[in-house]
Amino acid sequence: MAPLKILICGSGIAGPATAFWLTRIGCRVTVIEKATEHRHSGQQIDIRGVGVTAMRRMGIEAAVRACLVSEQGTLLVDTTGRRRAFFPVLATGTGDQSITSEFEIMRGDLSRIMYDATKDTTIYRHGVTVKSLEQQQQPQPGNDESGGGVHVVFSDGVQDTFDLVVGCDGMHSATRKLLLGPDAPDAFHGSGAAIAWATVPAEPADTNHFTWCLAPGRRVLGSRMDRPDCLRAYFVASIAGLPADHPLRATLRGGSPAAQRRAWADYFRDAGWHSARFARDIVASPLADDWHACEMGLVKMDAWSRGRVVLLGDAAWCPSPAGWGTSAALAGAYVLAGEMARHCGLGRVGDEPRREGIAAALLAYETALRPFVTKIQNASNTSGNFLPSSRLAISAIELVVSWVRTLRLDRILARLAIGGGIGWELPEYPELGTAEAEEM
Incomplete structure (x- = not known):
């Protein structure tokens, strides 16, 4: 039986991370990107908490560390440039982080690392978008060849059918719009x-x-x-x-x-x-x-999938501005592949893929990840009015922040709010294997 054929839309961080794990368990993966070439650009991002765990399981920590930004910490100044508080980086190696993470990296560098880790096992098509998605007949019990795929028409006129389509194309995801339909309210x-x-x-x-x-x-x-x-x-x-x-x-x-x-x-x-x-x-x-x-x-959805189309990363749950976007994408890619392996019989030598297990895998992916996403979205659930308006309010905030640092409360707050645990741990999927000790 042929391997599962999967289309991933978006080649930023979430897309290649998902491709990394799905190809490892034997899927045939195509990643499309609307840009005409792979873009290794972007501003500074970080990896923290469960994202550090996911990164290590990919075996790319050495490559990431070789590209880290040497940022000493976070500094608050007033409008005259006077220093009000300084929070140093917490280089603990455990995933517990201050505002400045131990793993600060330019988005372009992480994108290049992810691309290099997948380019030999993944088909990349640039300058292409999805024009339409058509869910086909769902497979009948006991006959996983009877349908259930997604017929895709691309912007260049090419047509193909995939067992699963994964939207990893950002907070204003075109895949999400196709999934929900033209009359659905914007999930952003x-x-x-x-x-x-x-x-x-x-x-x-x-x-x-x-x-x-x-x-x-x-x-x-x-x-x-x-x-x-x-x-x-x-x-x-x-x-x-x-x-x-x-x-x-x-x-x-x-x-x-x-x-x-x-x-x-x-x-x-x-x-x-x-x-x-x-x-x-x-x-x-x-x-x-x-x-x-x-x-x-925030992107808020009652469900991240319909049929054989599923969303991941900012396309599904954009947690701006909490700073968890990259880490949530790495965690989500690992969990999706883990549930696909578990429910579709992937990653085991000699086993044939069970296409009828995809629905259960997508449900399990959301069940496992939703508590984490809810926590990071709750941490981001603020409005523009949270920003101080007057000089008096700003002075009060600067005073409080300076006392937080003076009393060393920042480490406690980091653990409670933006640190490593946030009350959720990345599941383990032996079916995927890990490469934590490997170097790229």
């Missing part, structure tokens, strides 16, 4: 806060800290430095109270990058700290061509 729920980032020229006084500055008007500035020749500038703003035609909101969806950059520069120019510099550079510097802006929010 905006928080009323937006974030933007771009690369700007470095200056001699810049440091390799994750530096944040709260500014009046519900605005936040940030910076990170992963290499000495440039700085990554971050902007967070509440958009909940802005009129629909305000440039910051009007350009957020559909506006050109140049128009977005001008709007954000105008909005942040007087925020203090490095705001004038950042506003100038995101408009004038060619380094800022990597500009990205989006509204933060």
